[in-house]
Amino acid sequence: MNWRYILCLACIVPFETGGLTPGWAASSQDVRWCHGEDNPTADQKIAGCSAIIKQESDKEAVAYAYNARGGQYYYKGLHKRAIRDYDQAIRLNRNFAHAINNRCWARAVIGRLHDALKDCNRAITLQPQVGNTYENRAMIYLKMGQLKSAIADYDAALKLDPDSADDLYGRGIAKLKSGDVAGGRADIEAGKAKKSWVVEEFIRYGIRAP
Numbered sequence: 001m002n003w004r005y006i007l008c009l010a011c012i013v014p015f016e017t018g019g020l021t022p023g024w025a026a027s028s029q030d031v032r033w034c035h036g037e038d039n040p041t042a043d044q045k046i047a048g049c050s051a052i053i054k055q056e057s058d059k060e061a062v063a064y065a066y067n068a069r070g071g072q073y074y075y076k077g078l079h080k081r082a083i084r085d086y087d088q089a090i091r092l093n094r095n096f097a098h099a100i101n102n103r104c105w106a107r108a109v110i111g112r113l114h115d116a117l118k119d120c121n122r123a124i125t126l127q128p129q130v131g132n133t134y135e136n137r138a139m140i141y142l143k144m145g146q147l148k149s150a151i152a153d154y155d156a157a158l159k160l161d162p163d164s165a166d167d168l169y170g171r172g173i174a175k176l177k178s179g180d181v182a183g184g185r186a187d188i189e190a191g192k193a194k195k196s197w198v199v200e201e202f203i204r205y206g207i208r209a210p
Helices: 003-009 028-034 042-055 059-075 079-092 097-109 113-126 131-144 147-160 165-177 181-194 198-204
Strands: none
Touching (some): 079 097, 131 165, 165 181
């Protein structure tokens, strides 16, 4: 999972940030922080999103803020706290694909693989052209030992993002485990060449090359 991607998921929902006052209860600074403007720290972004959650009545704005705040809690290692925010975002917008995808990954990280798989399936149905969702589901399948499904999802992710080091490395592990030694080693080396820390990244999530 690309750290920069999961944080970006909290901020790429189309949303106008100009001309927010006087129609908004939250301050313009809170809104800018929640949207990642002015280079906020994680704590500032949490504070800005919390102000929106507390003060705004617009459901879409509050759903956005919960998802954005969840991304920051995830970044700080508070995975269960992040999931609670994603829950709230999805409660407000049941088709919020970015929040569903974020919850998929956070659930996978804490070992709730079956729940995570349901989220990824839903996110892919809603937004089939986002490669990162296939990457997330591929990782779940890899952890479950469903190697053919993992490879198929890594293939789908790589069609959308051919330069993804994570997808190449993950597919390489799945290929090795399924007996394709040559193909697996080629993918693993290609992934490592694109991102030197990809090995440590996978180890952090409990996956090692055989």
